[in-house]
Each structure stands twice: as structure tokens, then as C-alpha cells.
Amino acid sequence: MEDTPHPRPVSPPDFPELHDIDAFNKRLKAAFDRVSKIRPYKMESLGQVGGRDIFLLSPEAPIEGKPNVLTAGGFHGEEAGGPWGIIEFLETADEETLKSVNHSFLPLVNPTGFERGVRFNIHGENPNRGFVAEYIDGAEEEDAEWTNRGPSAEGKILLKHGAKLVSLARDGFVSQHEDDGLNEGFIFINEQGPMPSPTATALLNTIKKHFPLIPDGGKNELEGSPIKDGMWVNGMDSSFETWMLNQGVPRTITTETPALEPARSRVDCNREMVKAFADVTAEIYAKPPETGPKKGPALIKKKDRGPQP
Ligand SMILES: [Zn+2]
Numbered sequence: 331m332e333d334t335p336h337p338r339p340v341s342p343p344d345f346p347e348l349h350d351i352d353a354f355n356k357r358l359k360a361a362f363d364r365v366s367k368i369r370p371y372k373m374e375s376l377g378q379v380g381g382r383d384i385f386l387l388s389p390e391a392p393i394e395g396k397p398n399v400l401t402a403g404g405f406h407g408e409e410a411g412g413p414w415g416i417i418e419f420l421e422t423a424d425e426e427t428l429k430s431v432n433h434s435f436l437p438l439v440n441p442t443g444f445e446r447g448v449r450f451n452i453h454g455e456n457p458n459r460g461f462v463a464e465y466i467d468g469a470e471e472e473d474a475e476w477t478n479r480g481p482s483a484e485g486k487i488l489l490k491h492g493a494k495l496v497s498l499a500r501d502g503f504v505s506q507h508e509d510d511g512l513n514e515g516f517i518f519i520n521e522q523g524p525m526p527s528p529t530a531t532a533l534l535n536t537i538k539k540h541f542p543l544i545p546d547g548g549k550n551e552l553e554g555s556p557i558k559d560g561m562w563v564n565g566m567d568s569s570f571e572t573w574m575l576n577q578g579v580p581r582t583i584t585t586e587t588p589a590l591e592p593a594r595s596r597v598d599c600n601r602e603m604v605k606a607f608a609d610v611t612a613e614i615y616a617k618p619p620e621t622g623p624k625k626g627p628a629l630i631k632k633k634d635r636g637p638q639p
Contacts, residue, residue, distance in 0.1 A: 407443020
């Protein structure tokens, strides 16, 4: 742990609090109080890195029959759009949305990177790598030469609470990231079945309201990538989302808003993606209407779900 002061990153005029951790935690607590009046939530610290808490918000009493989903933000410290999008969702979501799914949140996974405005944590580790042993040493792994060779400090904390997080994400997990070299958005999605799936469509439509989608094949450092129609489908690495998928979570999505665009638009987009994820998941798991002849099963079978040993 280091107590040395660090330079505060310059925040843009259209979002002056972008990397202000105290402002962030203050608004998080107020947002938690707000949603808890609509639907009781628990807010707990899973652990600390560099003296900063990693908070988890989860419904106090999950509603039976509703899907469990988890939205995370801020694995990479300079990607502030996701964390603020989660805060603003919690500041604005109505009762219908909050009760449509059992929605849990990891609003800011890498607080020491966030307050410094840098990608990695205070120890220089990549908080979104090192989760899946078989991919850690892969030469083709992103950032292979300098990424950490196992879970970061944040990763160890998430894995310590792994069974609980998998249960909270039983029906879907979204990790909100940003791409620092782009003016366009895209998603990584891991899900079986034809693409774009309803979840992919909902998130891509939300991105398209704010930004163009990245051209097929990617751009700049993503050149030659399998991106098509704004999606990178079923790619695996040592990230937390791949780990969640391996634990039986049926769909994991990494959203990438373009960090070269204005912060205000990126936060707007991320806020709307939190709601879009809740809305589309509620639709996917909606029970068929009670009226009419009863034949056939529900739209989606829920067997073979949940944590695996
Ligand atoms: Zn990232």
C-alpha cells in the first residue's frame, strides 16, 4: 500500500468529476439509499485495494422467478464511462425496471486505477486478466508481455467471492469497458445461438443511439480482428467474463464505448446500456401469458444453469 500522493488526472469540462473517487463514492452511497427505498439493496465491501473498497450492490430479497444479472464497471481505471453509467442508472431507474430483474452491481472494480486515471491498479496489475489459467500464458493473449501472470489484487477479491458473484450473474453478466483508441463502439459477446442475439441487439442499438459502430474487421490496433456488425463473438481470454462463462453463466458481454468521444455521451450510453440489459433479460425470461391454450414449455428452458463445480 502506498500513501504517496498521486497527480489527479485532468477531467474533461463536460464531466468534471470523471476521476474523482470521493465524489463517486458519495454519489454511489446516495444512489444506494435511493434504490433501497424502491427495493431494499445490500451494499457491502468485498475487500480493499490500496485502501479503497470494492463495493457490491445486490437485492436484499431476490424476486423468485426473475432472472439474476450482474453489471460491472471500471475494471480498467481510465475507462470511467461504465462506472458513472451504473451510478446514473441507480440515480434514475424506476420501480418497474428495478423489479424487472434481480440486478446486482460491481460499480467500480479498480478504484485505485480510477482515481489515478490509469488502466492498471496501484500495483501495476491488469485487473481483468489472470482469471483463467489456460489463457494466462497464451502468447496471443492481449498485453501478454506485461500483464500479470495470475489474478490481480482485485481479481483475488472477486474470486474469493466467486460463488456468490456467479449466483448473482446466473442469467447474464455485462462488464462495461471503454476503448481508448476509438470513436466507435462495439461489444464482445459470448453466448450460444444465432447472432445477433436479443441481448446483442439491445446493447448494439443502445450504442448506435450515441456512436457509430466500429467497421467490420476493427480499426487501428484491432485491425484483422473478427469484429463484424459491431460484435466480436465467442472470443476467449483470461478475463473475468471468460471466467464467468466457464462457471456456467449463459451470456457474458463486454461493452466498449469510445473513449475519444465526449465523456457526457459515454456516460449517457453506459447508463442506457444498464437499463437495456435489464429490459432485454426480463423479456427473454418472461413467462408466457396465462391466457390461451397451454401447450409447450416456456420460451427458454432454465435447466443446466448456474454454478458448476
Ligand atoms: Zn477495459
